[in-house]
Amino acid sequence: MNPDSIFNTLDISHYIYLSSVLFCIGLFGVLTRRNAIVLLMCIELMLNAVNLLFVAFSSYMGDAAGQLFVFFIMVVAAAEAAVGLAIIVMIYRNTRSTDVGLFDKLKG
Amino acid sequence: MTSLLILFIGAIFVLYYGIRKAESKSLFITIPLLVVALGFLINDWKGVIEKNIPDWQTRLVPANMLVWDSTAIAFSIVLVLALMMVFGLFSRNNHAGADLPALMLFSVCGGMLMTSFSNLIMLFLGIECLSIPLYVLAGSKKSDLASNESAVKYFLMGAFSTAIFLMGCAFIYGGSGSLELESINRAISMLSHIGIKSNLISAGVMLLMAGMLFKVSAFPFHFWSPDVYDGSPNRTTVFMATVVKIAAFAAFFRLFNYGLNDMKGFWGMTLAISAAATIIFGNISAIRQHSFKRTLAYSSVAHAGYMLMAILAIPVDGFWALLVYLLAYASSAVCVFYLLDRTAEGKAGFDFENFNGLGKQSKWLSLLLVVSMFSMAGIPLTAGFAGKYGLFSGIVSSYPWLLIIALLGSAISIAYYFRVFKNAFFSSENGTTKISIGMLEVVFLLISLMITLVVGCWPAVITSLQIFPG
Secondary structure (H helix, E strand, C coil), X not given: CCCCHHHHHCCHHHHHHHHHHHHHHHHHHHHHCXXXXXXXXXXXXXXXXXXXXXXXXXXXXXXXXXXXXXXXHHHHHHHHHHHHHHHHHHHHHHHCCCEHHHCCCCCC | CHHHHHHHHXXXXXXXXXXXXXXXXXXXXXXXXXXXXXXXXXXXXXHHHHHCCCHHHCCECHHHCEEXXXXXXXXXXXXXXXXXXXXXXXXXXXXXXXXXHHHHHHHHHHHHHHHHECEHHHHHHHXXXXXXXXXXXXXXCCCCHHHHHHXXXXXXXXXXXXXXXXXXXXXXXXXHCCCEHHHHHHHHHHHHHCCCCCHHHHHHHHHHHHHHHHHHCCHHHCCHHHHHHHHCCHHHHHHHHHHHHHHHHHHHHHXXXXXXXXXXXXXXXXXXXXXXXXXHHHHHHHHCCCEHHHHHHHHHHHHHHHHHHHHHCCHHHHHHHHHXXXXXXXXXXXXXXXXXXXXXXXXXXXXXXXXXXXXXXCHHHHHHHHHHHHHHHCCCCCHHHHHHHHHHHHHCCCCHHHHHHHHHHHHHHHHHHHHHHHHHHCCCCCCCCCCCCCHHHHHHHHHHHHHHHHHHHCCHHHHCCCCCCC
């Protein structure tokens, strides 16, 4: 089976719908969940929805730039997750919790 | 481009050098480093003027990733100047290692990518290179809960807005078939020429705008910024208020005026409404604050609203107005935050009461306070007025209602900018302890005072630099 065929059998709009749905699930998670680690996972889900869309467009148009972008997104997401988890560990040490709902000291 | 390399290599060197030494010692490297980078930038600027070639073809780095045109150089100069003032004024009492200044230098490298990108990949890398060190800087007071809170809020909001921004990039890529600004613009104008409305591009523009509004902290997406500004250590706050704002607006300006210019009819009104709401909300919330630091945070939201008007104007006018306004805002914000930092020494919070008796205590510092506050409020003969005048005249023909809201907002802002004068000059009690200023700090305070007054009295010093941007 030709590896290209999977992209040829499905219309590009299916990929757009799928990644939009994934993105919205992530968005919904960010807006409703309270645990910092779950929030980080939801953001990763959004980023992966973007990656999927980029790869689909890239394959559809026969242009390599989109796949190049995906590599950069993956690298940066890893760096971001490293810094983010370090921040969450720092907070856990101080408050013994990763619940972002506890962070309401700054107000006004 | 040389200056970017110098700053990046210098940042690695500072990081290595500063592992065991106190941070104040690394100043002898960072300040000359920034001066050298500034020299190269000014040299580049001269080159661009003398050659007088179209900006898009000035100096393309291979693969068309960055373009080093006059817009990029001008914003980079302001960026480096602002960082220099931040270093000069806020490095006094830091005895920890020099990792924080190195992070700031890395962050500014990202900022310079944001001023000079010509490809969405570079814009994304610039934003992340700017933001990731900032997450660390916001949380750099590890045991302080306010600093922790601001770090986690900034991180989650930053990563979230990046995801939205990337979704916009993906839609634009799907709709226009390219990630390069020039090709995107060409595809959009071609589509509008043959009368096709691409839903992918429209959705992409809206998502890109949402992502950028997050970064500049404008109305629907401003809610994170007061908390983050309030909780971060003072130096990080002033870094965010100046350097990050300059880079974000430079990127916003380039993306929307060079890449998506042909869709101005589509995104113009949304942006204008966002600007109006930002001005109203930022100014009204700033009045209601008790803490001076939080007031300044909300005022920075309001300033973002004014600066959004530059993107709505004709690119040439908008560029000069934005440049003058960013310069004015950066130089006065650095001074005000410096006074905030010094008057709060040995006190718990950043309230207005910290300024009690400053007028009696030091003539020079109160002059500084008055000039900076006048500039922020936009009183004539200060740089803030010159910037506001440019911004307002840029939009007066296309969005007259926005001009009225902006003028009202400036009138409201005088109330909270001048509130600190009541404490500083008309308070009987003596709240401030004696403030001693080092030699280096005097130099940088004078530089920012000079910028505020010279640009204010004679704006042509900037606007007659004789080059057509873009």
